[in-house]
Amino acid sequence: MNIIVLVKQVPDTAEVKINRETNTLIRDGVPSIINPYDMYAIEEALRLREKHGGKVTAVTMGPPQAAEALKEAVSLGVDDAVLVSDRAFAGADTWATSYALSMTIRKIGVYDLVIAGKQAIDGDTAQVGPETADMLGIPFVAYIRKIEQMQGNKMVVERLMDEGYDVVETSLPAVITVVKEINTPRLPSLKGKMKAKSLKVTTWSAKDVGADENKIGLKGSPTQVVRIFPPAPRGGREMLSGSIEDQVAAVAKKLKEQSLM
């Protein structure tokens, strides 16, 4: 099976500081890493390849130095890597990024599955996975914690929810995003590192992937950042235990106390 992994090069937020006036990241001198959630996507793709055969291709959109992230992916065992890089992509929001990635995936052509991390640790939007699926016109399942089975053009997965998980069956090709519960990423191998060292990363421009210039970069980005603020913390939760009867009684008591019942 042919798998495409979407990766993003991000600043190592463990080392990053925030400009309190502009609420933006101070990126100067901060080392770049593969988005940690994408490491789980790479690992899952490699495990699927080990089980079912095929090929894993890593794709990233970014400036020329993002090739380093792809080389790291190759050192982990990814077969092929494509960098989509063009000044015309500059200023892209998630919509324009997803468009560029979907056009890249169309150009690659043959694939059964696209895997990405659930979100990137710099923007934290979690939008590129679902938007890319939408633009490709194929199913999308988020927050995968386990791939239960793959059979023909069908796949059964476990989607992590706030409480418990859903079992979802989807047809293939599809786009999925994965959570850290899915696996433990491997370390690079020496053979992989040697391959990565001599690798010349395939680089495609906006024109190469046939992107419409009105749909990319700043021009193609409908998002306007009005204000940046930390989200309000989630309210406290209480988990009830005991027999069903006891739990129902406890819920009823609480609802009555708050005059909701």
Next chain:
Amino acid sequence: MDYLLTEEQQMIRDLARQIAVEKIVPVRAELDEHNKFPAEIMKAIAQADLLGLYIPEEYGGLGRGSLDFYIAIEELSKACLGVSTTYAANALGTYPLLLFGTEEQKKKYLPDIAAGKKYVAFGLTEANAGSDASGIQTTAKLDGNEYVLNGTKQWITNGGEADIYTVIAITDKTKGPRGASAFVVEKGTPGFTFGKKENKMGIRASSTTELIFNNCRIPKENLIAKQGMGFIVAMKTLDSSRAGVGSQGVGVAQGAIDEALKFAKGRIQFGQPVTSFQAVQHMLADMQTLTEAARSLVYNVARMIDGGAKDFSRASAMAKLFATDVAMKVTTDAVQVMGGSGYMKEYPVEKMMRDAKILQIYEGTNQVQRNVIALDMIKEASRTK
């Protein structure tokens, strides 16, 4: 310090360091405490291709030289000597096949060893045969198409965990040193069992057991080299591995220095970090200088071997002797620099000090190394007279 490493050697160093930091350091105290074999870590080492480092490419390895291998050992040893002993003993067990194996034997065993599918152990030592290898009592008797092994090997690293054992046994008692032969014995062969797992002072993550042979029948093809060449196989194997023990010494010494320095910088006494006191500074300087000298000896012999030198017995004995004596002194001094904290199990240097001791003992005690060095000096002096 710039050691003039090639780009590949730097890659090996970085990779081994990543395994050390991410996989070994978080669990080393637990492995030590519970005498636990580092199964997960060995898998990570295998996946990183480091088990095939010294195995030729035609047998699935990477065909790298001695220096490359020693660099990997050094990095692993900085984190845990128990793990690096497990790793290095795998190579020790492989050398007889690598150096003397037939094409069939190499094809049969080396690819699985390189891939980490099978682990290896070397069985030489016995209750009455340590420094004096001629005391071996395990016998191998040819019976038709099979050899029948009887006897007990002692203190065998990777015992029980390894799948392949290269073993030295006596095939002809009357011939003295020429009466020994080397064999491959696979785990699971009837008549081959393991004795008790030893409870050791240090390197507790490594498995050390007896190998017990009781009418264990192995195919004739499992003989390594020719009958009677057992001692030569053993000595050449130890020649090849000896300087690797030196790199273990360099690694554990450097690991202890790094810990001691980190601690001392943050330890405030009399209103200032203890690193501001000359007494501590001088200790640290001596520790690092000795370790650097040891590293030079080890890298030098590695470059000799990789450059094709024929005779490196003396150089490798010196590297093993000096680097492991340095390891003992430096780890002891690291505990001293850290004072009471160094003595506690919350910090890793007490373990490093316990671990370091074995380096002066195994794979030829440091007394035996001095014998090797002196005899070689005397031999040379009489040649050039």
